[in-house]
Amino acid sequence: MTADLSAWLDEARVDDAVFTLRPDYRAFLIAAEGLRPGPSDAASEALLADAESRATTLLADTDPADLPHVHSWREAFRSFGAKPQRTRTSVEALLRRASEGLPRVDRLTDAYNAVSVSHVVPVGGEDLDCYQGPLHLVRASGDEEFETSKAGESIIEHPAPGEVVWRDATGVTCRRWNWRQCLRTRLTETTTRGIFIIDTLAPMTSGDVEAAGDALLSALHTTSPELKAVSRLLTR
Template identity: 35%
Template sequence: MKLTISKQIFEKFPKLNVGIVIAKGIDNKSKSKEIDHLLKEVEDYINLNFIPEDITKHEMISPWRTAYSEFGAKPSKYHSSVEAMMRRILKGNSVPNINKLVDLYNYLSLKHIVPMGADDLDKISGNITLTMAEGTEKFTPLGENSIESPEKGEVVYKDDARVLCRRWNWRDCDETKITENTKNAVLYVEGIPPVTKKKLVEVCKDLIDLIKTFCSGEAKYYILNKEKDSAEF
């Protein structure tokens, strides 16, 4: 399987770095009070250090709002995944517990304030591409059974059969979601300036350590950018 970032993406976002973590042979079934505690800790930190009015100006959030604008998504309507979680917390709501792997990457996403996501590798059709949508692709939103298409020019992850995530990291598809039965997964860690390649390496290593601690299995990472736009695994 191959994951590629298209030239279109780098023409618009030349300093983009994306960390790819491949986790295989994981146990995602059991529950973990330790993970629950980690999520609670990071939620408390956000409540203590942020107010809703200031989120849009934060150095880690503002660049994503600009990026969304650049591919035609209104940042006042569509939020990056990490901004959406922070807003949820600051409204007094907890991040829901889904399963170990999802809870772990949500924790790290909030800790480092970088968008993260994942797909079940065994449900992927063909190869994965981060690219600009043609507008004819098919997408089933998480938790729904309706089918829609992305806007032309929208940043999407897609495989050979469907869109995996709309508006870069805004909404996942239902078919490839991580479940308790997931054994093999691809995880995405996304960085635009001020996030550097070095920072992404740090986050990917943190993620791998947590996966091995709580989910067992094996994991490795790749960093994709303008100089290295694809990885095979």
């Protein structure tokens, strides 16, 4: 089965138009099987508690927006017309919640959120078995479908033309690079195979990216001891 993960991951790509927008962009991808889903537990709680402690120290005298990597993501959002004060990158949104307690969602989501906060980097996770075709990062045409919810009901939205989105053959899986994931591919308590995405920009170095990837693999192993995973770094 790991060979299947590798073959699927080999098809992932970032469109040239995205690299034209941000030549410094890199995506660290982890495709995993043997995940053990379920509600938040002691293992995921320990990961989140450690992340909250790190965030408290990091933000003692600093606003999240002033952190170098968060600042880079704010500039990236502005470059395709998004307003970062209204639609914050995922890591900034988490950092702003850390002082009052990070959300406890489920053991897999908790694991990657903890890494996101600890390494100040956007991280996402989705159910690989819900994908239709390979994973692509593109600038949207505007007619792609994005399944989300409003007032408890599932609805279809469309990204703005030029917006940076992750997508598969069916539609958008995550809007505004790492702002909001779709309902169709979200992690659930039945997910056993997943794709995890670490989005990075300068000033993160190659060493920083590698450290975040190692931390995510470690966190996933903590919650899923039988995990098998393959990884790939996408660069220009």
